[in-house]
Amino acid sequence: MFTQIMAAAAPAAGNNPYGLMEALEQGGVIAWTVFIILVGMSVGTFFILFTKLIEQQKVINQGKKVRGTFWRATSLKEGSAKLEKNSAYKQLVDDGILAQEHHNKLTDPVEAHDWMHASLARSEAAINSRLGGGLAFLATVGATSPFIGLFGTVVGIYRALIKIGASGQASIDAVAGPVGEALIMTALGLVVAVPAVLAFNFLQRRNKSIAEDLSGFNNDLLGYMVSNGAVRPVVAAAPVAAAKPVAAKA
Template structure:
């Protein structure tokens, strides 16, 4: 008797299991599940690749703040940076803009020309960092509705099963309803990581953009002052302005007053 009960339980599990629910769903359900799987794969791919890219630029920024301004010139400092460094791109674009300004035929303020060139360089870097985030936002917004699409089809098939059977027996509706709930859950499983990844990467990009903007401003000050204005490198003291010596007066031999500074 116990063997019969166990066999009946196993048969019920097979009838109402996940794979059976997917089989009942047919091509539409498998297509929905495949779309959500693709969404999840690319979400994780973008998350890890962007984390690697962001961390690389963050490490470059630390090295720049530690050693770059110790160089005697921008060219010397840029030569020590990594070949594909975002900070090197800003320096190279700034130097190139300074050289181009001398060849302009129309009078343009050097500050405006340099500032515009550095801004374009920053925008290009920020645009590259933001690549893929639109896909994460799209997945976060649409994945629940894709799962809901599978849910609607599952309930629809359950109602058809009830109508054909003439009664709402559990064996007619359990499979389609279970499959519909699975699609809803799957859509949420895909959407939630996409939204979290989007917000997390967006916040890190904002921090990187702030550091790039500060560095760009320092480069602009250096170029506009011919090297007179530069940030204080770590380990060096900022130059202090010496106060002028007070004027002293001495009495002359003829009773006049002479002033010595």
């Protein structure tokens, strides 16, 4: 008899009536809506994180190649041809060449330095703006997802209070479901918010480092252009392979 009772109770004990899916089913449309919004925010956060990391790494690698190849060229056009197509640094060089050509066509005299500086600054700002794309979404997710989860929490507590009022007593079985749903929504909001804030700060720091490199290259490029190539950064000479010793003939 005891064995039969334990066997009958085992399946019931294995079923958790307070899990995530059970809480969503109890919460109804509001709980499912909050859950779907938070999941969408989380997916968008990780998508932006990985795509921005790839984009930033490409620009960082381009900056390393610029230091080794561009400044060894004899002219801007030759240096531009050595740069990777559609790279941020190539865009700066091409915009600088275009600004130089347009300056020669101006009928109203404008200082070459001011004209070049404005053109390069505009190009640099466009690149930085493109690198910052998507970060506003991360900031929004980090700021709003806890409140979206809190909305689900408030609804869950409200449902618990309704059950208490309807039953006339605050029994555990009456309020455990709605309170569990409320706590799950709070946890989901925090789970979505924390990665978004960390990703935003991490990507923002990398963008700042890239912007500093672009600004330095921009200044070097401006000095090169307004001095007709006389001013350029010092580039370390390429390493020369050591000559192999010649074996002495007998």
